[in-house]
Amino acid sequence: MADDGSVTTSAPRSAGATAAVRAYAQERIEWRALNIASIVFFAGAVAFGVAYGLKGDTFYLRLATEALIFGAVALSVDILLGFAGLLSLGQALYFGLGAYAGALVLKQVSESFWLVMGVSILVGVLSGLIGGLIAIRARGVYFALITYGLAQIVAKVIYNTRELGASDGITGIPIVNVSFGFWQTKADNPAGFFFVVLAVIAIIYLGLLYLSGTPFGRALSGVRINENRMPFLGYRPDRLKLAAFVLASTIASIAGGLYPMLRGFVSPELMYFDASTNAIVATMIGGTGTLIGPLYGSVILVFLKSMIGTITTHQIMVIGALFMIVVIFFPRGLLGYLREIVVARSRTKDGGGP
Amino acid sequence: MLDYMQFVLAPQMLNGFAFGIAIVLMALGLTIIFGLLDVINMSHGEFFAIGAYAGVVLLASGVNFWVAVALVPLLMLPVGVLTERLLVRQVFDSADRHTLTLLLTLGLSMIFYDGLKMVFGPNPLRPDNPIPGGIEVAGVFLPAYRMFLIFLGAAIIAAVWAIIYKTSLGAMIRAAAFDRNMASSLGVPVSAVYSATFAFGTALAGLAGILLAPIFSVFPTMGHEFIVIAFTVVIVGGMGSIKGAVLAGLLLTQVQAIASLIISPVWTDPILFGIMVLVLMFRPQGLFGRLGHG
């Protein structure tokens, strides 16, 4: 992806080009649709933030901020499912741990945005190592069930721990000041904090996009596509899966660290199965393995829920039905189909297909 | 010390046993469905809840408890058949079958769970105990309903075992679980066997639901609560193993009962989970093999 520019212009089939050049060009076509979609997403987000900021809106900005935060959890699901082929049913655990860590830091240590970010990264790495070492021993559906059990159990323990506020969680979290040196804002400034979160999500997204084009990212894909063959090439799938797990838990934990700043409280529900499910639903709607898809999916999901919420309190039923429709009829998700269409168009010349 | 045994430990273990029997029924459904169809049924917990609510409705409309116990599993059969035909089958031939069936049944569980909340409200309901009272044996009080639950449950478990291992339907199920194509070429109506097995597993979950209803309350999230332990039982016992589900179910619920007494109820789930992780580390396939595989 980060190759020299001259390559971009050469068609994938141009005579004389080496196999590598043609292969990279082909890959670029596959990402083209997604890259355009991501530019649209982030440009749209900036425009939205500016417009609604000028309007002095609070509700939609906060809703959008929440969508971005949950979008990061969905991204973490996508790293596991879309890259390494691991379905985690407990990604909310790491989100919740980051949120609790953030809340505790803000209340008891220091009202520092950067400290919260640092601590939530640390919490994500450590909890991901522990959870990962347990979960990656199991394959396939066992992996899914273990991540599920792990999240349920930690949530239950926290629910019963008085020091962590038990079922009430932690409330009264102070409003944090976010300073980038050249610009600063407060967490209770809807537009300001929206842009802070947008920046964090953009950095995570770009980092993952970059990673997908490195040998590390490719090796993760190798694990997804054919885990059994990997050791025969000399790779260690267990280590790769652990790395993916830690990466995913860290991103979920960073998202968690942002949550108490936005909402002023944390509660055990953040770790519940529903929260993990939401991240999976968002990922499936947007398209697994597309990275930008889960962000779209999360925005769609959060706004859809809010809209349905004005009609009925039974949003879960509607989301469940939508989810099943996606799984049966559009298992590649919105962006997955977009990519497929673009790739199919670029391949029409040689007929392709088996 | 004797008092402790008599008034605390023994009743606790007895309660654990009654609970264990119901959990085994639920786990049997899960494990049979997995053993045959390779499907992790995430809506199994909701099937259990639906069974309990169906019981509540039948009782409220004046149906005798014993009739309700017999009716609920029958009512669950079409639920199972429809789930298998309309949903599982849609993605069954996909390469990502495991993931897709899991996600699909997950979506279904969301609908059922929210639907139960919509119809019955979020608050717990509790049917009256159909056989109150109990008897005292050697100074230990045995609540009649729990004793009944243990005996009925044990009989059903024996019947399930007999169906799987002694009947021609069971032989077909085991053959299909071992090798779908081979079974099909031997004339086993694989498609019908799949539906029947899914329905059978669903009926067992529903039965567990109504049987536990008079002991625990009936509430919309009950599926979520009980499915975790059912999954733990199935993983520890070995996915697809009937013997494993029975032994692990009874063992783990005893561990749960005793641990909640001597440690704290809060820590019982982490302890069970720890056992599961240990089993997976040393015997990833669980304690016993799969259905149709020896």
Place this chain on the structure above:
Amino acid sequence: MSSADDIVLETRGLSVNFGGLRAVDNVDIAVRRGGITSIIGPNGAGKSTFYNLVTGAIRPTAGKVFLEGREITGTPTHKLSAMGLSRSFQITNLFPQSTVFENLRLAAHALEPWSLSLLPVGRAKRAEAKAEALVERFGLGSKATEMAGHLSHGEQRRLEIAVALACDPKILILDEPTQGMSHTDTEEASRMVRDLSKEITIVLIEHDIDIVMDLSHTVVVLAQGRKLAEGPPAAVRANKDVQTAYFGAH
């Protein structure tokens, strides 16, 4: 016993039991450097099991495996590849949703010092060059950007060998490389294997006896988990036991 310079792969007393069944029974084999050594046997002779034992997929009940004089019994698979032992699969085992080039690049990159590097893939020029060379060598140039899963059967079998070759093995074990190939494809593949054997040591596990007789300098016959005969093709073909156990069974 053997000096490391001319024996590349050796097994001593290699055995494995499955349940009560002795699938591989006390097999001693020494593979000389260079050329093609073939292991043949009727179905159920224990070829695949033997192969899985050597390549670390199954642990033996008894016996040892040596690679260039170093014991490798029980060595994890990913290390064997680094030590110079590579294998292809009887049932095509590729990355079907990756391009042909990516299959080879992934394989070629596995043993680079920074196999999990965080620099863009395009920077890894050595792996890239190796993958390109393999694409050309195996006649897959026009298919380089095709998904591996979309290739024809014969092309997939070729890619299978190319992927196994990407880690620069000293010894390459091919498990029925011509499995399911058409006649012309088989001839083509045989020629390719012969060419390869000029560079590296090849162990060919085969069912098709005719291919083996033409190509190999040594043939080992397995039957019912035991080594029945070993020697040059002509001698093995003339062996009475072999004729009854193998050719007789045909």
